[in-house]
Amino acid sequence: MNKLQAMEVFVQVVDAGGFTRAADNMQLPKATVSTLIQSLEAALKVKLLHRTTRQVTVTADGAAYYERCLRILSDVREAEESLSRTRLSPSGRLRVDAPTGLASEVLVPALPDFFARYPDIELELGSSDRQVDLIEEGVDCCVRGGALADSNLIARRVGFLHFLTCAAPSYLERYGRPQHPNELLRHRCVNYFSSRTGKIFEWDFTRGDELVQTLLPGSIAVNDANAYLAAGLAGLGIIQTVRFVLEPLIAEGKLELLLPDWTSAPIPIHVVYPQNRHLSAKVRVFVEWVAELFAQHPGMRLPKTARALNTEFTL
Known part of the structure:
Protein backbone atom coordinates (compact mmCIF):
# COMPACT_ATOMS: atom_id res chain seq x y z
CA MET A 1 0.00 0.00 0.00
CA THR A 86 11.78 27.56 -8.04
CA ARG A 87 11.16 26.61 -11.67
CA LEU A 88 8.25 29.07 -11.83
CA SER A 89 6.36 26.41 -13.75
CA PRO A 90 3.51 24.81 -11.77
CA SER A 91 1.93 21.91 -13.62
CA GLY A 92 -1.07 19.63 -13.60
CA ARG A 93 -4.86 19.88 -13.63
CA LEU A 94 -6.48 23.02 -12.17
CA ARG A 95 -10.28 23.07 -11.79
CA VAL A 96 -11.74 26.59 -11.63
CA ASP A 97 -15.32 27.86 -11.62
CA ALA A 98 -16.46 31.39 -12.51
CA PRO A 99 -19.75 33.19 -13.25
CA THR A 100 -20.88 32.99 -16.85
CA GLY A 101 -20.42 36.62 -17.93
CA LEU A 102 -17.12 37.05 -16.13
CA ALA A 103 -15.75 33.85 -17.66
CA SER A 104 -16.72 34.69 -21.25
CA GLU A 105 -16.07 38.44 -21.23
CA VAL A 106 -12.99 38.80 -19.02
CA LEU A 107 -11.25 35.52 -18.11
CA VAL A 108 -11.33 33.57 -21.38
CA PRO A 109 -10.06 36.44 -23.61
CA ALA A 110 -7.09 36.87 -21.24
CA LEU A 111 -6.18 33.16 -20.97
CA PRO A 112 -3.50 33.25 -23.70
CA ASP A 113 -1.44 35.36 -21.29
CA PHE A 114 -2.02 32.86 -18.46
CA PHE A 115 -0.92 29.89 -20.59
CA ALA A 116 2.10 31.82 -21.88
CA ARG A 117 3.20 32.16 -18.24
CA TYR A 118 2.17 28.68 -17.07
CA PRO A 119 2.16 26.33 -20.08
CA ASP A 120 2.16 23.16 -17.95
CA ILE A 121 -1.16 23.87 -16.20
CA GLU A 122 -4.21 22.06 -17.59
CA LEU A 123 -7.14 24.36 -16.85
CA GLU A 124 -10.71 23.10 -16.48
CA LEU A 125 -12.94 26.18 -16.40
CA GLY A 126 -16.54 25.73 -15.38
CA SER A 127 -18.93 28.64 -15.90
CA SER A 128 -22.45 28.94 -14.54
CA ASP A 129 -24.59 31.24 -12.44
CA ARG A 130 -25.05 28.75 -9.60
CA GLN A 131 -22.88 28.59 -6.49
CA VAL A 132 -20.81 25.41 -6.70
CA ASP A 133 -19.74 23.32 -3.71
CA LEU A 134 -15.96 23.36 -4.03
CA ILE A 135 -15.35 20.32 -1.81
CA GLU A 136 -18.08 18.05 -3.18
CA GLU A 137 -17.37 18.92 -6.81
CA GLY A 138 -13.57 18.83 -6.60
CA VAL A 139 -13.11 22.49 -7.59
CA ASP A 140 -9.74 24.04 -6.68
CA CYS A 141 -10.88 27.66 -6.62
CA CYS A 142 -13.84 29.77 -7.60
CA VAL A 143 -14.51 33.40 -8.55
CA ARG A 144 -17.54 34.76 -6.66
CA GLY A 145 -19.34 38.08 -6.46
CA GLY A 146 -21.11 39.43 -3.40
CA ALA A 147 -21.23 38.29 0.22
CA LEU A 148 -19.27 35.20 1.23
CA ALA A 149 -21.44 32.86 3.27
CA ASP A 150 -18.98 29.95 3.72
CA SER A 151 -16.45 30.78 6.43
CA ASN A 152 -14.57 27.52 5.77
CA LEU A 153 -13.15 28.97 2.56
CA ILE A 154 -10.13 31.23 2.19
CA ALA A 155 -11.01 34.34 0.20
CA ARG A 156 -9.05 37.10 -1.52
CA ARG A 157 -10.81 40.20 -2.78
CA VAL A 158 -9.63 40.86 -6.33
CA GLY A 159 -11.95 43.55 -7.64
CA PHE A 160 -15.44 45.03 -7.82
CA LEU A 161 -18.38 44.72 -10.20
CA HIS A 162 -19.85 48.00 -11.49
CA PHE A 163 -23.38 48.23 -12.87
CA LEU A 164 -25.28 50.22 -15.51
CA THR A 165 -28.99 50.44 -16.26
CA CYS A 166 -30.06 50.02 -19.88
CA ALA A 167 -32.90 49.18 -22.23
CA ALA A 168 -33.25 48.30 -25.89
CA PRO A 169 -34.37 51.05 -28.30
CA SER A 170 -37.49 48.99 -29.08
CA TYR A 171 -38.51 49.06 -25.42
CA LEU A 172 -37.93 52.82 -25.09
CA GLU A 173 -39.99 53.52 -28.22
CA ARG A 174 -42.92 51.67 -26.67
CA TYR A 175 -42.70 52.65 -22.99
CA GLY A 176 -40.60 55.82 -22.86
CA ARG A 177 -37.46 56.73 -20.97
CA PRO A 178 -37.52 56.96 -17.13
CA GLN A 179 -35.93 60.09 -15.63
CA HIS A 180 -35.87 58.93 -11.99
CA PRO A 181 -35.60 55.47 -10.34
CA ASN A 182 -39.05 55.93 -8.80
CA GLU A 183 -40.50 56.02 -12.33
CA LEU A 184 -39.35 52.42 -12.83
CA LEU A 185 -42.36 51.31 -10.79
CA ARG A 186 -44.44 52.17 -13.86
CA HIS A 187 -42.12 50.31 -16.23
CA ARG A 188 -41.32 46.71 -17.07
CA CYS A 189 -37.99 45.43 -15.73
CA VAL A 190 -36.17 42.16 -16.26
CA ASN A 191 -35.60 40.67 -12.81
CA TYR A 192 -32.91 38.26 -11.67
CA PHE A 193 -33.46 35.59 -9.03
CA SER A 194 -30.96 33.59 -6.99
CA SER A 195 -30.30 30.02 -8.17
CA ARG A 196 -29.62 29.12 -4.54
CA THR A 197 -32.58 30.71 -2.72
CA GLY A 198 -35.05 31.66 -5.45
CA LYS A 199 -35.10 35.23 -4.08
CA ILE A 200 -35.48 38.08 -6.60
CA PHE A 201 -32.70 40.63 -6.23
CA GLU A 202 -33.52 44.23 -5.35
CA TRP A 203 -32.45 47.14 -7.54
CA ASP A 204 -30.50 49.99 -5.97
CA PHE A 205 -29.62 53.50 -7.15
CA THR A 206 -27.49 56.22 -5.56
CA ARG A 207 -27.10 59.90 -6.39
CA GLY A 208 -25.25 61.98 -3.81
CA ASP A 209 -27.04 61.36 -0.52
CA GLU A 210 -30.12 59.90 -2.22
CA LEU A 211 -30.61 56.12 -2.11
CA VAL A 212 -33.39 54.16 -3.80
CA GLN A 213 -33.50 50.43 -3.11
CA THR A 214 -36.59 48.43 -4.09
CA LEU A 215 -38.08 45.45 -5.89
CA LEU A 216 -39.36 46.43 -9.34
CA PRO A 217 -42.24 45.04 -11.41
CA GLY A 218 -41.36 42.81 -14.30
CA SER A 219 -43.00 40.35 -16.66
CA ILE A 220 -40.00 38.00 -16.59
CA ALA A 221 -37.35 36.88 -14.08
CA VAL A 222 -34.36 34.67 -14.95
CA ASN A 223 -31.38 33.14 -13.15
CA ASP A 224 -28.89 33.01 -16.00
CA ALA A 225 -26.68 35.89 -17.17
CA ASN A 226 -27.02 35.09 -20.87
CA ALA A 227 -30.82 34.84 -20.63
CA TYR A 228 -30.92 38.11 -18.66
CA LEU A 229 -28.98 39.98 -21.33
CA ALA A 230 -31.00 38.37 -24.13
CA ALA A 231 -34.23 39.51 -22.47
CA GLY A 232 -32.97 43.09 -22.40
CA LEU A 233 -31.85 42.99 -26.02
CA ALA A 234 -35.25 41.60 -27.02
CA GLY A 235 -36.97 44.63 -25.51
CA LEU A 236 -38.67 42.67 -22.72
CA GLY A 237 -37.74 45.28 -20.14
CA ILE A 238 -35.11 47.44 -18.47
CA ILE A 239 -32.00 45.62 -17.24
CA GLN A 240 -29.25 46.43 -14.76
CA THR A 241 -26.06 44.42 -15.06
CA VAL A 242 -22.28 44.73 -15.16
CA ARG A 243 -20.62 47.58 -16.99
CA PHE A 244 -18.08 45.55 -18.99
CA VAL A 245 -20.90 43.54 -20.60
CA LEU A 246 -23.13 46.51 -21.40
CA GLU A 247 -20.65 49.12 -22.67
CA PRO A 248 -19.91 47.40 -26.03
CA LEU A 249 -23.65 46.95 -26.66
CA ILE A 250 -24.29 50.61 -25.86
CA ALA A 251 -21.54 51.61 -28.30
CA GLU A 252 -23.16 49.45 -31.01
CA GLY A 253 -26.57 51.04 -30.40
CA LYS A 254 -28.18 47.76 -29.32
CA LEU A 255 -28.88 49.17 -25.84
CA GLU A 256 -29.26 52.70 -24.49
CA LEU A 257 -27.96 53.95 -21.14
CA LEU A 258 -30.63 55.04 -18.64
CA LEU A 259 -30.42 57.18 -15.49
CA PRO A 260 -26.79 58.22 -16.13
CA ASP A 261 -26.74 60.44 -13.01
CA TRP A 262 -27.53 57.45 -10.81
CA THR A 263 -25.13 54.67 -9.87
CA SER A 264 -25.60 51.22 -8.36
CA ALA A 265 -23.37 50.14 -5.48
CA PRO A 266 -20.29 48.20 -6.64
CA ILE A 267 -20.19 44.59 -5.44
CA PRO A 268 -16.92 43.02 -4.25
CA ILE A 269 -15.58 40.02 -6.13
CA HIS A 270 -13.37 37.36 -4.54
CA VAL A 271 -11.40 34.29 -5.45
CA VAL A 272 -12.19 31.58 -2.89
CA TYR A 273 -10.61 28.19 -2.27
CA PRO A 274 -10.65 25.44 0.40
CA GLN A 275 -8.16 25.70 3.25
CA ASN A 276 -6.34 22.56 2.12
CA ARG A 277 -5.53 24.25 -1.22
CA HIS A 278 -3.69 27.23 0.25
CA LEU A 279 -0.24 25.75 -0.41
CA SER A 280 -0.99 24.69 -3.99
CA ALA A 281 1.29 26.45 -6.46
CA LYS A 282 -1.34 26.08 -9.20
CA VAL A 283 -3.99 27.84 -7.12
CA ARG A 284 -1.50 30.47 -5.94
CA VAL A 285 -0.43 31.52 -9.44
CA PHE A 286 -4.01 31.55 -10.73
CA VAL A 287 -5.19 33.77 -7.87
CA GLU A 288 -2.25 36.14 -8.43
CA TRP A 289 -2.98 36.25 -12.16
CA VAL A 290 -6.69 36.99 -11.62
CA ALA A 291 -5.85 39.74 -9.11
CA GLU A 292 -3.46 41.34 -11.62
CA LEU A 293 -5.98 41.00 -14.48
CA PHE A 294 -8.80 42.63 -12.53
CA ALA A 295 -6.57 45.39 -11.18
CA GLN A 296 -5.80 46.41 -14.77
CA HIS A 297 -9.41 46.12 -15.99
CA PRO A 298 -11.21 49.51 -16.07
CA GLY A 299 -14.53 47.86 -15.26
CA MET A 300 -13.29 46.05 -12.14
CA ARG A 301 -11.56 48.78 -10.10
CA LEU A 302 -13.34 50.57 -7.25
CA PRO A 303 -13.48 54.38 -7.48
CA LYS A 304 -12.33 56.06 -4.26
CA THR A 305 -15.70 57.74 -3.77
CA ALA A 306 -17.83 54.66 -4.35
CA ARG A 307 -19.41 52.56 -1.63
CA ALA A 308 -19.36 48.78 -1.95
CA LEU A 309 -22.50 46.75 -1.38
CA ASN A 310 -21.76 43.48 0.42
CA THR A 311 -24.57 41.36 -1.00
CA GLU A 312 -25.03 38.13 -2.92
CA PHE A 313 -24.84 38.41 -6.68
CA THR A 314 -24.21 35.97 -9.51
CA LEU A 315 -22.89 37.30 -12.77
Whole structure:
Protein backbone atom coordinates (compact mmCIF):
# COMPACT_ATOMS: atom_id res chain seq x y z
CA MET A 1 0.00 0.00 0.00
CA ASN A 2 1.18 3.50 -0.89
CA LYS A 3 0.62 5.21 2.48
CA LEU A 4 0.59 8.77 1.09
CA GLN A 5 -1.89 7.82 -1.62
CA ALA A 6 -4.06 6.11 0.98
CA MET A 7 -3.96 9.27 3.12
CA GLU A 8 -4.97 11.40 0.13
CA VAL A 9 -7.85 9.05 -0.65
CA PHE A 10 -8.99 9.08 2.99
CA VAL A 11 -8.99 12.91 3.05
CA GLN A 12 -10.96 13.02 -0.20
CA VAL A 13 -13.56 10.55 1.12
CA VAL A 14 -14.06 12.64 4.28
CA ASP A 15 -14.21 15.92 2.32
CA ALA A 16 -16.63 14.54 -0.28
CA GLY A 17 -18.74 12.59 2.22
CA GLY A 18 -18.63 9.37 0.21
CA PHE A 19 -16.59 6.93 -1.86
CA THR A 20 -18.26 7.68 -5.21
CA ARG A 21 -17.65 11.45 -5.14
CA ALA A 22 -14.07 10.92 -3.89
CA ALA A 23 -13.39 8.45 -6.71
CA ASP A 24 -14.79 10.88 -9.28
CA ASN A 25 -12.77 13.79 -7.87
CA MET A 26 -9.54 11.77 -7.93
CA GLN A 27 -10.37 10.06 -11.23
CA LEU A 28 -9.90 6.63 -9.65
CA PRO A 29 -12.10 3.51 -9.76
CA LYS A 30 -14.42 3.30 -6.76
CA ALA A 31 -13.05 -0.19 -6.00
CA THR A 32 -9.52 1.24 -5.70
CA VAL A 33 -10.71 3.89 -3.25
CA SER A 34 -12.49 1.27 -1.14
CA THR A 35 -9.48 -1.07 -1.15
CA LEU A 36 -7.09 1.68 -0.09
CA ILE A 37 -9.33 2.69 2.84
CA GLN A 38 -9.64 -0.94 3.95
CA SER A 39 -5.85 -1.40 3.72
CA LEU A 40 -5.29 1.80 5.68
CA GLU A 41 -7.68 0.72 8.45
CA ALA A 42 -6.01 -2.72 8.56
CA ALA A 43 -2.53 -1.19 8.84
CA LEU A 44 -3.63 1.23 11.58
CA LYS A 45 -5.77 -1.42 13.33
CA VAL A 46 -8.55 1.14 13.82
CA LYS A 47 -11.88 1.95 12.15
CA LEU A 48 -11.71 5.32 10.40
CA LEU A 49 -15.16 5.48 8.78
CA HIS A 50 -18.71 4.40 9.53
CA ARG A 51 -20.32 3.07 6.35
CA THR A 52 -24.04 2.65 5.66
CA THR A 53 -25.93 2.23 2.42
CA ARG A 54 -26.80 5.95 2.49
CA GLN A 55 -23.80 7.77 3.90
CA VAL A 56 -20.23 7.64 5.10
CA THR A 57 -19.27 9.38 8.35
CA VAL A 58 -15.94 9.70 10.11
CA THR A 59 -15.28 8.01 13.48
CA ALA A 60 -13.67 9.82 16.42
CA ASP A 61 -10.33 8.14 15.62
CA GLY A 62 -10.87 8.94 11.95
CA ALA A 63 -11.45 12.63 12.70
CA ALA A 64 -8.18 12.85 14.64
CA TYR A 65 -6.34 10.98 11.87
CA TYR A 66 -7.93 13.26 9.25
CA GLU A 67 -6.42 16.36 10.89
CA ARG A 68 -2.98 14.71 11.00
CA CYS A 69 -3.30 13.68 7.36
CA LEU A 70 -4.11 17.26 6.33
CA ARG A 71 -0.94 18.54 7.98
CA ILE A 72 1.24 15.74 6.59
CA LEU A 73 -0.10 16.08 3.04
CA SER A 74 0.25 19.86 3.18
CA ASP A 75 3.89 19.51 4.25
CA VAL A 76 4.56 17.03 1.44
CA ARG A 77 2.78 19.24 -1.09
CA GLU A 78 4.69 22.31 0.05
CA ALA A 79 8.00 20.46 -0.28
CA GLU A 80 7.12 19.27 -3.78
CA GLU A 81 5.74 22.58 -4.95
CA SER A 82 8.71 24.52 -3.66
CA LEU A 83 10.51 22.98 -6.63
CA SER A 84 7.72 24.21 -8.91
CA ARG A 85 8.03 27.69 -7.43
CA THR A 86 11.78 27.56 -8.04
CA ARG A 87 11.16 26.61 -11.67
CA LEU A 88 8.25 29.07 -11.83
CA SER A 89 6.36 26.41 -13.75
CA PRO A 90 3.51 24.81 -11.77
CA SER A 91 1.93 21.91 -13.62
CA GLY A 92 -1.07 19.63 -13.60
CA ARG A 93 -4.86 19.88 -13.63
CA LEU A 94 -6.48 23.02 -12.17
CA ARG A 95 -10.28 23.07 -11.79
CA VAL A 96 -11.74 26.59 -11.63
CA ASP A 97 -15.32 27.86 -11.62
CA ALA A 98 -16.46 31.39 -12.51
CA PRO A 99 -19.75 33.19 -13.25
CA THR A 100 -20.88 32.99 -16.85
CA GLY A 101 -20.42 36.62 -17.93
CA LEU A 102 -17.12 37.05 -16.13
CA ALA A 103 -15.75 33.85 -17.66
CA SER A 104 -16.72 34.69 -21.25
CA GLU A 105 -16.07 38.44 -21.23
CA VAL A 106 -12.99 38.80 -19.02
CA LEU A 107 -11.25 35.52 -18.11
CA VAL A 108 -11.33 33.57 -21.38
CA PRO A 109 -10.06 36.44 -23.61
CA ALA A 110 -7.09 36.87 -21.24
CA LEU A 111 -6.18 33.16 -20.97
CA PRO A 112 -3.50 33.25 -23.70
CA ASP A 113 -1.44 35.36 -21.29
CA PHE A 114 -2.02 32.86 -18.46
CA PHE A 115 -0.92 29.89 -20.59
CA ALA A 116 2.10 31.82 -21.88
CA ARG A 117 3.20 32.16 -18.24
CA TYR A 118 2.17 28.68 -17.07
CA PRO A 119 2.16 26.33 -20.08
CA ASP A 120 2.16 23.16 -17.95
CA ILE A 121 -1.16 23.87 -16.20
CA GLU A 122 -4.21 22.06 -17.59
CA LEU A 123 -7.14 24.36 -16.85
CA GLU A 124 -10.71 23.10 -16.48
CA LEU A 125 -12.94 26.18 -16.40
CA GLY A 126 -16.54 25.73 -15.38
CA SER A 127 -18.93 28.64 -15.90
CA SER A 128 -22.45 28.94 -14.54
CA ASP A 129 -24.59 31.24 -12.44
CA ARG A 130 -25.05 28.75 -9.60
CA GLN A 131 -22.88 28.59 -6.49
CA VAL A 132 -20.81 25.41 -6.70
CA ASP A 133 -19.74 23.32 -3.71
CA LEU A 134 -15.96 23.36 -4.03
CA ILE A 135 -15.35 20.32 -1.81
CA GLU A 136 -18.08 18.05 -3.18
CA GLU A 137 -17.37 18.92 -6.81
CA GLY A 138 -13.57 18.83 -6.60
CA VAL A 139 -13.11 22.49 -7.59
CA ASP A 140 -9.74 24.04 -6.68
CA CYS A 141 -10.88 27.66 -6.62
CA CYS A 142 -13.84 29.77 -7.60
CA VAL A 143 -14.51 33.40 -8.55
CA ARG A 144 -17.54 34.76 -6.66
CA GLY A 145 -19.34 38.08 -6.46
CA GLY A 146 -21.11 39.43 -3.40
CA ALA A 147 -21.23 38.29 0.22
CA LEU A 148 -19.27 35.20 1.23
CA ALA A 149 -21.44 32.86 3.27
CA ASP A 150 -18.98 29.95 3.72
CA SER A 151 -16.45 30.78 6.43
CA ASN A 152 -14.57 27.52 5.77
CA LEU A 153 -13.15 28.97 2.56
CA ILE A 154 -10.13 31.23 2.19
CA ALA A 155 -11.01 34.34 0.20
CA ARG A 156 -9.05 37.10 -1.52
CA ARG A 157 -10.81 40.20 -2.78
CA VAL A 158 -9.63 40.86 -6.33
CA GLY A 159 -11.95 43.55 -7.64
CA PHE A 160 -15.44 45.03 -7.82
CA LEU A 161 -18.38 44.72 -10.20
CA HIS A 162 -19.85 48.00 -11.49
CA PHE A 163 -23.38 48.23 -12.87
CA LEU A 164 -25.28 50.22 -15.51
CA THR A 165 -28.99 50.44 -16.26
CA CYS A 166 -30.06 50.02 -19.88
CA ALA A 167 -32.90 49.18 -22.23
CA ALA A 168 -33.25 48.30 -25.89
CA PRO A 169 -34.37 51.05 -28.30
CA SER A 170 -37.49 48.99 -29.08
CA TYR A 171 -38.51 49.06 -25.42
CA LEU A 172 -37.93 52.82 -25.09
CA GLU A 173 -39.99 53.52 -28.22
CA ARG A 174 -42.92 51.67 -26.67
CA TYR A 175 -42.70 52.65 -22.99
CA GLY A 176 -40.60 55.82 -22.86
CA ARG A 177 -37.46 56.73 -20.97
CA PRO A 178 -37.52 56.96 -17.13
CA GLN A 179 -35.93 60.09 -15.63
CA HIS A 180 -35.87 58.93 -11.99
CA PRO A 181 -35.60 55.47 -10.34
CA ASN A 182 -39.05 55.93 -8.80
CA GLU A 183 -40.50 56.02 -12.33
CA LEU A 184 -39.35 52.42 -12.83
CA LEU A 185 -42.36 51.31 -10.79
CA ARG A 186 -44.44 52.17 -13.86
CA HIS A 187 -42.12 50.31 -16.23
CA ARG A 188 -41.32 46.71 -17.07
CA CYS A 189 -37.99 45.43 -15.73
CA VAL A 190 -36.17 42.16 -16.26
CA ASN A 191 -35.60 40.67 -12.81
CA TYR A 192 -32.91 38.26 -11.67
CA PHE A 193 -33.46 35.59 -9.03
CA SER A 194 -30.96 33.59 -6.99
CA SER A 195 -30.30 30.02 -8.17
CA ARG A 196 -29.62 29.12 -4.54
CA THR A 197 -32.58 30.71 -2.72
CA GLY A 198 -35.05 31.66 -5.45
CA LYS A 199 -35.10 35.23 -4.08
CA ILE A 200 -35.48 38.08 -6.60
CA PHE A 201 -32.70 40.63 -6.23
CA GLU A 202 -33.52 44.23 -5.35
CA TRP A 203 -32.45 47.14 -7.54
CA ASP A 204 -30.50 49.99 -5.97
CA PHE A 205 -29.62 53.50 -7.15
CA THR A 206 -27.49 56.22 -5.56
CA ARG A 207 -27.10 59.90 -6.39
CA GLY A 208 -25.25 61.98 -3.81
CA ASP A 209 -27.04 61.36 -0.52
CA GLU A 210 -30.12 59.90 -2.22
CA LEU A 211 -30.61 56.12 -2.11
CA VAL A 212 -33.39 54.16 -3.80
CA GLN A 213 -33.50 50.43 -3.11
CA THR A 214 -36.59 48.43 -4.09
CA LEU A 215 -38.08 45.45 -5.89
CA LEU A 216 -39.36 46.43 -9.34
CA PRO A 217 -42.24 45.04 -11.41
CA GLY A 218 -41.36 42.81 -14.30
CA SER A 219 -43.00 40.35 -16.66
CA ILE A 220 -40.00 38.00 -16.59
CA ALA A 221 -37.35 36.88 -14.08
CA VAL A 222 -34.36 34.67 -14.95
CA ASN A 223 -31.38 33.14 -13.15
CA ASP A 224 -28.89 33.01 -16.00
CA ALA A 225 -26.68 35.89 -17.17
CA ASN A 226 -27.02 35.09 -20.87
CA ALA A 227 -30.82 34.84 -20.63
CA TYR A 228 -30.92 38.11 -18.66
CA LEU A 229 -28.98 39.98 -21.33
CA ALA A 230 -31.00 38.37 -24.13
CA ALA A 231 -34.23 39.51 -22.47
CA GLY A 232 -32.97 43.09 -22.40
CA LEU A 233 -31.85 42.99 -26.02
CA ALA A 234 -35.25 41.60 -27.02
CA GLY A 235 -36.97 44.63 -25.51
CA LEU A 236 -38.67 42.67 -22.72
CA GLY A 237 -37.74 45.28 -20.14
CA ILE A 238 -35.11 47.44 -18.47
CA ILE A 239 -32.00 45.62 -17.24
CA GLN A 240 -29.25 46.43 -14.76
CA THR A 241 -26.06 44.42 -15.06
CA VAL A 242 -22.28 44.73 -15.16
CA ARG A 243 -20.62 47.58 -16.99
CA PHE A 244 -18.08 45.55 -18.99
CA VAL A 245 -20.90 43.54 -20.60
CA LEU A 246 -23.13 46.51 -21.40
CA GLU A 247 -20.65 49.12 -22.67
CA PRO A 248 -19.91 47.40 -26.03
CA LEU A 249 -23.65 46.95 -26.66
CA ILE A 250 -24.29 50.61 -25.86
CA ALA A 251 -21.54 51.61 -28.30
CA GLU A 252 -23.16 49.45 -31.01
CA GLY A 253 -26.57 51.04 -30.40
CA LYS A 254 -28.18 47.76 -29.32
CA LEU A 255 -28.88 49.17 -25.84
CA GLU A 256 -29.26 52.70 -24.49
CA LEU A 257 -27.96 53.95 -21.14
CA LEU A 258 -30.63 55.04 -18.64
CA LEU A 259 -30.42 57.18 -15.49
CA PRO A 260 -26.79 58.22 -16.13
CA ASP A 261 -26.74 60.44 -13.01
CA TRP A 262 -27.53 57.45 -10.81
CA THR A 263 -25.13 54.67 -9.87
CA SER A 264 -25.60 51.22 -8.36
CA ALA A 265 -23.37 50.14 -5.48
CA PRO A 266 -20.29 48.20 -6.64
CA ILE A 267 -20.19 44.59 -5.44
CA PRO A 268 -16.92 43.02 -4.25
CA ILE A 269 -15.58 40.02 -6.13
CA HIS A 270 -13.37 37.36 -4.54
CA VAL A 271 -11.40 34.29 -5.45
CA VAL A 272 -12.19 31.58 -2.89
CA TYR A 273 -10.61 28.19 -2.27
CA PRO A 274 -10.65 25.44 0.40
CA GLN A 275 -8.16 25.70 3.25
CA ASN A 276 -6.34 22.56 2.12
CA ARG A 277 -5.53 24.25 -1.22
CA HIS A 278 -3.69 27.23 0.25
CA LEU A 279 -0.24 25.75 -0.41
CA SER A 280 -0.99 24.69 -3.99
CA ALA A 281 1.29 26.45 -6.46
CA LYS A 282 -1.34 26.08 -9.20
CA VAL A 283 -3.99 27.84 -7.12
CA ARG A 284 -1.50 30.47 -5.94
CA VAL A 285 -0.43 31.52 -9.44
CA PHE A 286 -4.01 31.55 -10.73
CA VAL A 287 -5.19 33.77 -7.87
CA GLU A 288 -2.25 36.14 -8.43
CA TRP A 289 -2.98 36.25 -12.16
CA VAL A 290 -6.69 36.99 -11.62
CA ALA A 291 -5.85 39.74 -9.11
CA GLU A 292 -3.46 41.34 -11.62
CA LEU A 293 -5.98 41.00 -14.48
CA PHE A 294 -8.80 42.63 -12.53
CA ALA A 295 -6.57 45.39 -11.18
CA GLN A 296 -5.80 46.41 -14.77
CA HIS A 297 -9.41 46.12 -15.99
CA PRO A 298 -11.21 49.51 -16.07
CA GLY A 299 -14.53 47.86 -15.26
CA MET A 300 -13.29 46.05 -12.14
CA ARG A 301 -11.56 48.78 -10.10
CA LEU A 302 -13.34 50.57 -7.25
CA PRO A 303 -13.48 54.38 -7.48
CA LYS A 304 -12.33 56.06 -4.26
CA THR A 305 -15.70 57.74 -3.77
CA ALA A 306 -17.83 54.66 -4.35
CA ARG A 307 -19.41 52.56 -1.63
CA ALA A 308 -19.36 48.78 -1.95
CA LEU A 309 -22.50 46.75 -1.38
CA ASN A 310 -21.76 43.48 0.42
CA THR A 311 -24.57 41.36 -1.00
CA GLU A 312 -25.03 38.13 -2.92
CA PHE A 313 -24.84 38.41 -6.68
CA THR A 314 -24.21 35.97 -9.51
CA LEU A 315 -22.89 37.30 -12.77
